[in-house]
Amino acid sequence: MPQRLLAPQDAPASVVEFEHGGATLIAETFGEGERTFILLHGIGMGRSVYLDIVRRLDGHGRVIAFDLxxxxxxxxPARTLTMERHADLVAAYLRDAGEGPVIVIGHSMGSQIAAELANRHPEVVAGVVLAGPTVNSAARSIRAQASYLLWDLIGERPIVLWRGAREYLRGGPHLIRKIRATVVHDAKRAYQRITHPTLVLRGETDPLAPITWCRDIVAAISDAELREIDGHGHSTLISDSGGAAEYIRRFADRI
Structure with a gap:
């Protein structure tokens, strides 16, 4: 039975296990309000590492955080999901739950899934937040992505390292196969096809989402903006997410 996380300010939270097409996700809902955010985690992660951003969005709408x-x-799952199949699964959940249109927040790998969700199921999406979007076209290899991730972890807060290590262990023996699924995905094309209002977020020292790559993404989308968070790297939604949350709230208010 999936465990409930600590809800912001002890607000009611619900945890749902949802199966579709041979794959299962877990969705936990926090807060109340007419606006709904959904949170798609990065590679090797899970919803438990994003409690800081969930708390900071409390009072600005409901947040549904997933374990993919x-x-x-x-x-x-029996087979490792592609980014497209991840998006189809999330869309099936949203339709089954009567949710949408939602503001989809994708972090790292979650950005790739968010883009596919917006492109393949545009009716369930109101806006897109790409936080630390992967995979940079200049570094589409497992070795490059792994080395950048390790580089980014240097100097991170102990709580981030602990939570990240725990979730990577949960990711199990198929983690390399899952990373490969992100690398083979044509992320650039997926981002370029987004037609919804879009916010691109990056930490100023994020090696996995370099500034040139993020600028290219923004230039390809008709309604997109780029914001940088000073003093942060790739884990900007995990570690002290106040700056990211403020940009997300402003973005949500204008769409």
């Missing part, structure tokens, strides 16, 4: 198949508490 094979991550967090969600069971390992």
């Amino acid at each position: 198949p094979g991550f967090g508490e969600a069971p390992e």
